[in-house]
Amino acid sequence: xxxxxxxxxxxxxxxxxxxxxxxxxxxxxxxxxxxxxxxxxxxxxxxxxxxxxxxxxxxxxxxxxxxxxxxxxxxxxxxxxxxxxxxxxxxxxxxxxxxxxxxx
Numbered sequence: 001x002x003x004x005x006x007x008x009x010x011x012x013x014x015x016x017x018x019x020x021x022x023x024x025x026x027x028x029x030x031x032x033x034x035x036x037x038x039x040x041x042x043x044x045x046x047x048x049x050x051x052x053x054x055x056x057x058x059x060x061x062x063x064x065x066x067x068x069x070x071x072x073x074x075x076x077x078x079x080x081x082x083x084x085x086x087x088x089x090x091x092x093x094x095x096x097x098x099x100x101x102x103x104x
Contacts, residue, residue: 003072009035
């Protein structure tokens with residue numbers, strides 16, 4: 001299963017925190033890479049457990065993931081892509097508007 005997600009990493013004291021906002025999972029490590037690896041391990045363990053319990057599809061649905069060409073993508077990303085591809089504005093280009101959306 002291919003899963004498209006965001007990983008945010010920031011420093012907090014001597015540690016780095018990694019978070020996946022789409023899945024609402026968080027982890028930490030002594031370096032950005034360790035925090036990222038730990039987060040991916042948390043996701044793997046949680047997904048294995050949810051698969052075993054038969055709740056993984058329900059969880060992903062609650063997180064607004066949908067299947068697109070064999071991959072799981074957050075619904076919000078699909079919405080942004082639709083906006084980007086169909087944007088009609090009088091005062092700014094489609095790409096300028098998309099850049100504005102990314103900053104908001």
